[in-house]
Amino acid sequence: xxxxxxxxxxxxQAGDSLxxxxxxxxxxxxxxxxxxxxQAPGKERESVAAxxxxxxxxxxxxxxxxxxxxxxDNAKNTVYLQMNSLKPEDTAVYYCAAQRYSESPYLxxxxxxxxxxxxxxxxxx
Numbered sequence: 001x002x003x004x005x006x007x008x009x010x011x012x013q014a015g016d017s018l019x020x021x022x023x024x025x026x027x028x029x030x031x032x033x034x035x036x037x038x039q040a041p042g043k044e045r046e047s048v049a050a051x052x053x054x055x056x057x058x059x060x061x062x063x064x065x066x067x068x069x070x071x072x073d074n075a076k077n078t079v080y081l082q083m084n085s086l087k088p089e090d091t092a093v094y095y096c097a098a099q100r101y102s103e104s105p106y107l108x109x110x111x112x113x114x115x116x117x118x119x120x121x122x123x124x125x
Contacts, residue, residue: 002117003028004096009119017084020119022096024077029098029114033106034079036070038092038121048094049081050106059106064090086123093118 008020022034035050049060049070058070069082079096097112105111 003114004098004116006094006096006116006119009094009121011122011124012086014086014088014123014125016086016123017082018086018121019083020081020094020096020121022079022081022116024079024098027077030074030077031102033099033102033111034072035097035099035106035109035112036079036081036094037097037109037112038090038094039118040089040092043092045095045109046092047107047109051079052104052106053102057104057106059104061107083121086121088123088125091121091123093120 003026005023005025031053033052036048038048039045051058051070055072067085072079095118097115099111100113
């Protein structure tokens with residue numbers, strides 16, 4: 001059973017905004033750091049943004065800093081990725097993932113133990 005469920009992907013135009021959601025369907029990871037990662041065709045997986053379990057700490061890849069905002073609502077077991085000023089190079093499958101705990105560096109994908117199935121984001125020029 002998939003524990004992390006992403007939604008909100010789609011096809012948008014450059015400059016548009018899109019918000020992705022990551023639902024913890026089994027309510028297991030409210031005390032865990034959660035991250036968003038992406039993988040474009042032919043490229044390696046890239047860390048995008050991450051948030052500590054309380055939401056007090058966030059971290060972003062340089063490529064999205066100032067454009068993307070990660071947040072979480074633990075009462076709803078959901079982490080969000082608000083993506084603004086989207087560029088064609090943001091096109092990728094976006095995955096959310098959870099750590100077992102909440103440890104920095106938050107963008108280190110090796111710390112993540114549970115992954116969602118991904119949602120496609122396509123940005124047309």
